[in-house]
Amino acid sequence: MPYGSFVQIMMDYAPDRDSRSLLKDLKGKGEKLQLSSGADFGKQITRGLVFLHANDITHTDMKPANVLLRKTSTEEYHLFIGDLDTSVFMEHSYTTSKDPNRLLYTAPYMSPEMAGYVLQTEATARPGRKTDVWSMGCILIALVNSHLGTTDQWLEKGDTKESFQITEKVSSMTVVFKVKGGFRPVIDRSTHQGIRELIENCLRDDAEQRFSAASVLDTLEYLDL
Template identity: 30%
Template structure:
């Protein structure tokens, strides 16, 4: 849990970084706050430990390091920067540890939305949303689909800067790309993924549409506990897709689900302003090719007059 101090690291890593507290744990490793001893600067360090085997380093690790290395050279303000990666071998060469040194942010969006006061101003919501779209536009312009966008993978600072993080499931893509469908956390997963059909970068746009509603309403838009429940939750709110909208090659027949009318915007999107609801609906189109691109989203009325630059007025503090 956060604040926990764990076992010492490799001595060579200790010479460069002072380990402080654990700020996150996941399937792919543990994230610590560290201080870079030569400069005194604080970073987040992700440690991934694995047994050395004939299979080599897991693809997710290679993807994350390679994606961040490529993106880091272009230094986009809404992408978490990889400053360096280090490795060490222990236990007579049987254990490999990889350390990724990245920007440290104040919160992830999940924690921020869970703990801040409920009356966050509309403009603050738009500033956060704009930066998520800007980060994803940059990814897609560089032929990278994130594939696991969710509030836990969006980082936020008190100066209102937002950074997209965690590229363990990211992939480069092209018009001929073929991907596995077992990606994206369930609540932010698009119907084409849930129905195990082909997909493209539009899965990231669907996830943003879900997060856009959550930023305003502080609750997931669709929250099933299984893939079947997630589809049912989606169809109950957005209406059952028409036969023409049902993905070809889906693993489930359309007739499995009852007909549902689409909920009106005020019930679907709660306190979102209408131009925000319009953008969310565009992101949540059942047909991926009809969803807006991140670039198009940034030109909508929702972002008129909104600056993506860091603000001199800090975000509301976590209680």
């Protein structure tokens, strides 16, 4: 809805918090989502992402806390992508802010090209659809491994195997520099092989080589977990 120079986005009410809260509650009980539930969550989120991308919208801040939940009468969860105030129309051009802190992002779910965008001072195009796909790969890690990227995700630099743990004491900009410097999310060895390969295709450094959101959805539906 237009309001003056702003656009108001009206969405369905999602009363059952968000997926990060759910994962945190499960982790506190020593539990995690069943693989089938994690895959179903992944499919629902990716369907929303496919819709956004089909309408030339990049979210730019995909993460579990921006995936809202509503329980159905059968105790199943219906998921919604929220926090669209960070999203951009891909047909527009953007330049970096002089102050990186004015940009809205969540470092543990940030693609390498988004990290570069945040850190550069010269004019540059804002990353497109594939930055959301990178974030989707990180979300899949959270869903199947119950890692909450903002508090306990490990990063590893492939050429040196140097590791780095994200904790509550680590600043966002420290993580941005790590991602820009080649550190990447660690996928648990216990992860289902099909899901692991899918995540790897989401987390390719070269954005052009990454899966599209549609390919992520096709793969999740093919795996039928």
